[in-house]
Amino acid sequence: MTPRPEVETAVADAHRHGWALVLAATARVARDLDLAEECVQEAYAAALASWARDGIPNNPQAWLTTAAKRRAMDALRRDQTFRSKLPLLVEPEGTQAEVALDEPAALDPEDVVPDERLRLIFMCCHPALAREAQSALTLRLVCGVTTADIARAFLVSEPTMAARMTRAKKKISAARIPFRVPGAAELPDRLHAVLGVIHVLFTAGHTAPSGASLVRTDLVDQSLRLTRTLRELMPDEREVRGLLALVLVTDARRATRIDADGRLLRLEDQDRSLWDRSAMAEAHDMIVDGLRGGRPGRYVLQAAIASLYAEAPSYDQTDWPQIVTLYDELLSVWPSPVVALNRTVAVSMVSGPEQALEQVAELEKDSHLARYQYLPAIKADLLQRLGRPQEASIAYRQALELAGNDTERVFLAERLAGLSGG
Template structure:
């Protein structure tokens, strides 16, 4: 049998972790056990072959590893016996394994954790992001994010939080953090902060999968529908965003026939149904912006004035520097590059954007439109030094020398 791809292991990881935490608790110790099970799979499967039930194999090995870790910590004997007797959770009636991923998602977003820690822990446990990637998503130092995740896992361990879906009355309190988590996972997958590729398809696909699960749970919630629509409308453009050699292709130059028409239709249907129900939240507004981009037959036909107005509504609801950056670009397209550049220059004093390549790349583009190639070259060069994504870095350097 062929070896299981990394994408499949990434998909199985939160299921295995969720199964262990459901049965035994010990969130942080269970996470260590799952990592050891994955290492065992990487060592043994290439020579021994992939088992018929990779998920069950990982759960069984993880349970044994958890036994060892609990013994090392001098855990009580009754918990060791439970681990020794434990079997994988039963399959549901259609023959597919029970999936604890969504319950794990809610556990990570438990009110006992500060909101920022909820997001960080879920990205780590469910999304599979590294601490470096999570820190970049939060625009903070890696060391600070490491401490935050460690404290969050310790809180889970010490509090004895049950591994169970929250009651219906509790779900709204956790929903904001859950949606933000899924948004960040998707963003990292759609525009990877590091690595050799512009996309991490397994992450964006996982975010969409989880968003569908939450939508099935809360089909009348406008923001849940808005987030799923935003993901679909954005991911629909993925195939056109890179050339055959992996080089990024700006939206103005993309072949729109390569956009996923089915995903666009689904996203537009979701946001069209959600907007009239109100109230309108940030994800619905962003989905409406994405729909305007996707519905335009050409880049020049994009309804930039309407997009600008939608960004202004977003700015009234959230203090997000990236939203402010996107608003400045929309202003440049609808009211002229000088007005857009003035707004971008004001953002240069925001410490959350000072080391973000997107600010400098946007400035470079507008400076070039305004006839200042030397300043544009410097800004493109600065943007290239700030990104750790290799294809994007090459693209920005090429723009600097063009």
């Protein structure tokens, strides 16, 4: 039976908005990420046929959760039956925790994370895994970000990222890493990784790595909700407040980033009167607090930079020297080549495009930026400002080859066409 369009749309919406919650509930039964993911995928596939036959349920997420949990419980029953009938071919009894099959696993007594999705992120960010593996696995399983988009976020190829996630899941299984909610005492050790996951999630939503839309509002809203929940959970953590401020002040420009025809607008061309002033004010207070009382961390500094951009009366009146200073401080706590590249934009406004271009040339030697579309895009803009259209044309073409978002591709193509040598 071919699903009706409305059924396909309902399943797609349920996947976009409910995948993480369904997975979280299923994982509590399965106690295994691979099994939980497999059961959830089967539940979504079954929904296409079942909903076409019986109608779309009033609560699709509840239907999917029930279906996925039943599959997980059935799989665990089969596994326990296998173990009981073939004792000589499996590990000795008692080496693996028994799982209650008649009801979902009980909450850990020290479960202090109130949000189901945030709880699952803390679970996945286990310190036994490499930091990048924690983030990638969580983004894929919990947040529903595609492997290709995660690869773009981490500046690696899709096969490389897929292999990393596979190794991470195998390590979870081989090392018998317990799938449980961390206790209150364990949360601080996982906080940095959790913040990193939410930051990448927001970045992937703010400018979607691929697709037709510039912004994925579902990912942006999800990251904002998660950060607010995290702040309620850990209100004294400066970096939590810093990340919330960064999300707020950056997303305050959402309504002005494209024009009526869907074309990308640069920061200098956006209507500042339409920016969300209440969000900017909320962010400002947290940034001021974050800059006091010791050396600020990466999220507080990123938020401070974004706030300087946002609070300037105009693009030309931006406090560029102060932004360069903040970038220098940010590089000292987070020596990222992407940060160094972003710094060159401010340098070009303080010291001129020639000096900035020299710094971009040095960054081109960094293999981490070989797949990063914004390096040739920034280079092209600097070359254009220096009156070197033929070289700018080459750089714009390089950026076009790397860009995956349709809105950005149109913008780059128009910039290329506008060059006298393009």
